[in-house]
Amino acid sequence: MSVLRVKFKKAGDIRYISHLDMMRLFHRSLRRAKIPIAYSQGFNPHPVISFATALSLGTESFGEYCDIKMEEDLSFELIQERLNSVLPGGIEILDGKYIADKEPSLMSIVEASSYRVIIYQSDFTEKMMNDYLESFMTEEELIIERKKKKKKRQRYPEFKEVNIKPLILSLEFEAIEDSRIVLNTTLITGSKGNLKPEDLVKCFESYIGISGFLRDHRIQRIDLFQNINAPKRNLLE
């Protein structure tokens, strides 16, 4: 039995389904595509598929990855063709290859995500944005509040302060289009830390003292990377 590693996109309306629903969708699509996948042992056998990292509901992605354990090795091209013909609109298998059994899991290798963040604002000029971002990025510490994991029998959540500065690898202003600001950012993802682009935007908002960026926003994950030091490699490279 071997493992197929695939890269796929999740864009358009399908971004509104949760990670759990995504997994169920993959199980059913693989079955519909008649792809011979391996099943787990036990009372309720299920397909063995693992994703690199969860994608928040509402976020689009052009670089998601998962490992699929196969019962029988079909060529990637054939699997891609069959799966793409049954997957719902917006989800598409982009690339893939068989990996060696001993290869580390996606979850253990992912270190960073790159995003395109489109936020709502009408009064900013390009110059203002560039200035704000420049000074934001020179700060040593950028503190946000995060909910702590709930303990047993705890009724109200506790908060802790986190410095997100080390989690921001890059943050750049791209353009203002139709009163929407487009930013590009690369953030730490995986076992060494995690920063959601929404939290970055909230932190930036409070830094410059405004609100409303997330009123009608759109976030696109561009890709996932396995080493944060140059040269960056995505999870298939």
Place this chain on the structure above:
Amino acid sequence: MKVKIDDLLMHVEKPARYLGNEMNVVNKSNPEEYIRFAFAFPDTYEIGMSHLGMQILYHMLNDDSDIFCERVFAPNDDMEKLLRDNERPLFALETKSELKDFDFIGFTLQYELSYTNILNMLNLGDVPFYAKDRTEEDPLIILGGPCAFNPEPLADFADIVVVGEGEDVILEILKAYGTLKEKEFYTKEKFLHEIQDILGVYVPSLNHGEKLVKKRIMEDLDCSYFPKKILVPYIDVVHNRVVMEIFRGCLRGCRFCQAGMIYRPVRERSIESLKAIAKDLLDNTGYEEISLSSLSTSDYTEIEELIRHLIEINQENHIGVSLPSLRLDNFSKELVEEIQKVRKTGLTFAPEAGTQRLRDVINKNVEEKDLLKTAKEAFQMGYNTIKLYFMIGLPTETDEDILGISELVYKVIDEYHDIPKPERPKGLKITVSTSTFVPKPHTPFQWEAQISLEEIHRRQKILKEKLNHRYIKYNYHDGKTSIIEGVLARGDRNLSKVLVTAYESGCKFDGWDDHFQYHKWIQAFEKEGIAYKDYCEKKRSFEEPLPWDFIDSGVRKEYLVKEMQRAKDGIITEDCRTSCSGCGISHDFRSKRGVC
């Protein structure tokens, strides 16, 4: 008009409820060129998407080149608030068109406590409640489903009511509409006149109960429509699996059961067509489970062969087979062992009453020794979870019958203890659920009194005390919902104004404990001068005219009277396959593959 919702989706729970892009969805370009039908389910997405009838009609209508059918569900509270705050109307999922854009809105009436949701959905769609207030521009409102067998509480809201099985009738109604529109002769009045004589159609504005309306039946299920593909939701819904209907009707004739009467006669699909349907549906959905649907699954003539076949073809794909509605008396140990090979499922039994005397009264022909034997076999097979369903408040019920429920449960526990420890599973869990009996139209108990709220609480309390045991979990419903259900079930046209008043005071989602507001219902009855207890707690005489007398279910009133007498005498009636009890359904009907 298309309703904009993309700016709302990130602010509601489970936005996938509103996307309308599920696997196997149908979308047609230029929707205005079709006869537009909105299939409206007056409950949440999760409930509505589990309904097989919707799946059948949705695909059947959309297979027709002149019709475009879309879905509408009751929005959850968060979405409703956003729609109202932003002054946007309720929309259909496929094209996001508002309700007013449709030619027809068809509501399915699955349970009485969904009636206020119908009003809420019309209100959200800016469609007037009363048929008399709607203009030529407004959509026509069609009602159907089991509760349409007493349509009177909703009659003033409906333009058309479909009585019986809807497949053919709906197509005939829509075709008549299309023809009139094409010839440019259409007026609402002309149209309603034209369709009122279609078998199974009731037009409340033209018939105030003086003309008999006969129910519609699909004679041969093998020739009636069943979809090759069904909608597969992204989010988890109540029945998240392939549901395959194996037959309609029920052999058994339980005297409390409305479904057992109104869906007569028994008509089976052939095993060949079921095999083909199962293959198509599993291939086209990717579901991991198939469930057989009917009122009493083990009564299907070739049930063993069917299950063996389904298990055989699905084993390597790890697709499970589940069987709801199993009866105790012909439950086969071998069959259950087969099913367990793929996926473990729970075991559910419905003895309905606690003593043999009362089970004879209701004609539930299940014996205690069968139940205990089956429970024992289940424990030996490794089951440690069993669900038992009962009703309280059945006609002639005494405290002895109530205590009989708990005695029966403890006998099941004894069976478990009788098995030596190493041979039985650990952690026995018995879930006992009681529902309150509500007399329903077209059943032998339709004249009976429903027990009062105080009495419901008293009987529940007895069981609560008796069933306090570490192995037992006792579930019961709030008795107040049963009172309102009882009033609406046997209600008349006077109740439409109560429905509006209750809705306007804030009643909706009455079937949900967290939404149900009993005091508002009682206030609405008082305000409209309705003595609601007369509807549910008063015993009716055989001579008294009933609001649903003009609806002909095919089962004769004389038969219902005879069955009521036999119930009083504790005489059971055998199932239809063993001997015909002359209910009347065979009078003008001969099934090709069934019992009559």
